[in-house]
Amino acid sequence: xxxxxGAAGRCLREDPRRILAMGGGGFTMNNRxxxxxxxxxxxxxxxxxxxxxxPTASGDQREQLMRFHERFxxxxxxxSILSLFHLQRDRLDPREFLLSQDAxxxxxxxxxxxxxxxxxxxxxxxxxxxxEAGVVLAGLSAGAMCWFEGGISLSGGRPEAVKxxxxxxxxxxxxxxxxxxxxxxxxxxxxxxxxxxxxxxDDGTALVFAGLHLVxxxxxxxxxxxxxxxxxxxxxxxxxLPLRVLSPAEVPASVDRLxxxxxxxxxxxxxxxxxxxxxxxxxx
Amino acid sequence: MRRPPQIVAFGGGGFSMGSESxxxxxxxxxxxxxxxxxxxxxPTASGDADHYVVxxxxxxxxxxxxxxxxxxFRRETGVADPxxxLLSQDLxxxxxxxxxxxxxxxxxxxxxxxxxxxxQAGVVLCGGSAGSLCWFSEAVSGFHGGVxxxxxGLGLLPxxxxxxxxxxxxxxxxxxxxxxxxxxxGYGVSDGAALRFVGVExxxxxxxxxxxxxxxxxxxxxxxxxxxxxxxxxxDQCLFxxxxxxxxxxxxxx
Numbered sequence: 224x225x226x227x228x229g230a231a232g233r234c235l236r237e238d239p240r241r242i243l244a245m246g247g248g249g250f251t252m253n254n255r256x257x258x259x260x261x262x263x264x265x266x267x268x269x270x271x272x273x274x275x276x277x278p279t280a281s282g283d284q285r286e287q288l289m290r291f292h293e294r295f296x297x298x299x300x301x302x303s304i305l306s307l308f309h310l311q312r313d314r315l316d317p318r319e320f321l322l323s324q325d326a327x328x329x330x331x332x333x334x335x336x337x338x339x340x341x342x343x344x345x346x347x348x349x350x351x352x353x354x355e356a357g358v359v360l361a362g363l364s365a366g367a368m369c370w371f372e373g374g375i376s377l378s379g380g381r382p383e384a385v386k387x388x389x390x391x392x393x394x395x396x397x398x399x400x401x402x403x404x405x406x407x408x409x410x411x412x413x414x415x416x417x418x419x420x421x422x423x424x425d426d427g428t429a430l431v432f433a434g435l436h437l438v439x440x441x442x443x444x445x446x447x448x449x450x451x452x453x454x455x456x457x458x459x460x461x462x463x464l465p466l467r468v469l470s471p472a473e474v475p476a477s478v479d480r481l482x483x484x485x486x487x488x489x490x491x492x493x494x495x496x497x498x499x500x501x502x503x504x505x506x507x
Numbered sequence: 508m509r510r511p512p513q514i515v516a517f518g519g520g521g522f523s524m525g526s527e528s529x530x531x532x533x534x535x536x537x538x539x540x541x542x543x544x545x546x547x548x549x550p551t552a553s554g555d556a557d558h559y560v561v562x563x564x565x566x567x568x569x570x571x572x573x574x575x576x577x578x579x580f581r582r583e584t585g586v587a588d589p590x591x592x593l594l595s596q597d598l599x600x601x602x603x604x605x606x607x608x609x610x611x612x613x614x615x616x617x618x619x620x621x622x623x624x625x626x627q628a629g630v631v632l633c634g635g636s637a638g639s640l641c642w643f644s645e646a647v648s649g650f651h652g653g654v655x656x657x658x659x660g661l662g663l664l665p666x667x668x669x670x671x672x673x674x675x676x677x678x679x680x681x682x683x684x685x686x687x688x689x690x691x692x693g694y695g696v697s698d699g700a701a702l703r704f705v706g707v708e709x710x711x712x713x714x715x716x717x718x719x720x721x722x723x724x725x726x727x728x729x730x731x732x733x734x735x736x737x738x739x740x741x742x743d744q745c746l747f748x749x750x751x752x753x754x755x756x757x758x759x760x761x
Contacts, residue, residue: 279554279608280580281580282553282555282556284554285556285557308552308554308556308604308608309553309604332580333579333581333582336579336580336611336612336615336616338615339611339612339614339615340607340608340612343608343611344607344611377582377583378582378615379582379616380583
């Protein structure tokens with residue numbers, strides 16, 4: 224919080240609603256830099272924040288769950304995971320649970336599935352409540368685009384415009400540098416009015432919102448970009464936004480040991496799945 | 508081959524429950540009436556868990572059928588047109604997990620209408636746990652804490668359904684309570700038992716274990732519910748010897 228100087232600091236103080244929307248990066252993408260993950264905790268303003276990971280968009284991929292605990296064990300915080308596929312040990316009320324958090328970290332995957340599942344479990348309304356109560360909403364990819372009016376998702380197989388929750392005005396497209404196929408789809412969606420003006424963000428970057436105001440753009444490396452895309456005279460025009468490069472997170476040496484951690488039965492299962500696919504192709 | 512619309516709803520059991528017995532899986536394969544049926548697995552309710560997909564391919568090995576699966580969480584890989592793929596199957600097997608998440612995801616991809624079409628075209632539909640509840644008009648889900656929630660299913664079958672019925676007393680009470688207060692009458696099915704519907708009518712109840720049971724529950728007209736136990740045909744020993752399914756740690760959710 225101390226990093227938020229000047230106008231940005233004032234905005235953050237006056238409006239409790241905070242959203243951190245990442246273009247990519249963070250622990251789920253096995254990113255070695257922990258700066259964006261650490262920023263999630265910093266935005267809570269708490270010394271030992273409660274952070275809950277919501278991996279709905281990936282279908283609760285087990286590797287993500289493991290990496291979440293691994294990454295957030297680096298800093299003082301209380302971690303938890305909310306699954307919408309598997310029973311929790313104590314069948315908790317998801318609303319109460321989410322509202323008791325300081326930060327909710329939403330993972331990437333299928334944006335369409337995530338929002339459909341949230342609706343069925345009434346999590347979408349809970350998210351708005353949490354946001355208004357000052358719980359930091361953070362996420363990458365699907366977990367970043369969902370807060371906007373819409374984004375470009377591969378949920379249907381090909382890149383296409385998908386509607387978001389609309390907490391924040393405008394649209395967001397993610398993985399600008401690593402998944403270039405999203406870019407023409409984003410430009411087209413803005414040009415033909417499917418999506419409103421918005422932002423395209425690289426992996427490793429994030430937009431920080433206080434209320435509805437973009438207070439700053441951050442990056443984990445100087446080469447990364449966030450561009451503002453606006454329709455001007457019928458065609459989308461882009462311009463780069465100023466970024467603050469975050470200083471490297473203090474990542475203890477133990478992380479090097481943890482990063483290629485054994486992925487236990489899951490990895491074995493995935494390898495087996497691959498071999499089954501090969502076998503199947505022989506039959507077909 | 509022209510088949511009538513058929514649904515087999517397991518209370519639990521089959522490969523997806525980590526069951527030792529392959530009787531239920533063999534039974535549904537037999538219903539297709541073809542020597543090497545095309546079988547598609549829908550693991551949606553589990554979030555397309557990889558280890559679950561692996562267990563499916565192990566249980567439905569390529570020697571006895573043509574197995575495939577559809578992942579709705581990774582549409583950019585795999586089957587391009589889920590509807591066409593589903594309509595080309597002999598058997599569609601729906602896995603367990605959260606029925607609420609299952610239905611939301613299916614609706615988001617139009618699988619609700621595709622599955623209805625497949626059913627009408629004679630593709631045998633089956634599944635256990637969440638993969639059973641989904642076919643009915645209403646169900647009770649014990650997924651979240653507090654009061655078990657009423658869930659609106661696809662409604663192919665105009666009944667209600669409860670699974671793991673003899674195995675979880677709270678579920679049984681919640682099901683009877685919901686029917687007493689206006690939910691459609693329906694079927695409570697325990698692990699190891701399966702209902703086979705032809706069209707919307709129950710054709711038979713089969714069982715793979717000594718403790719499997721199935722009940723028809725309806726309102727008694729006085730604000731309560733009555734339960735009638737249904738006769739069960741015990742399935743014979745495996746006709747198609749296969750490797751036993753391994754034990755899975757999949758949480759029984761529905």
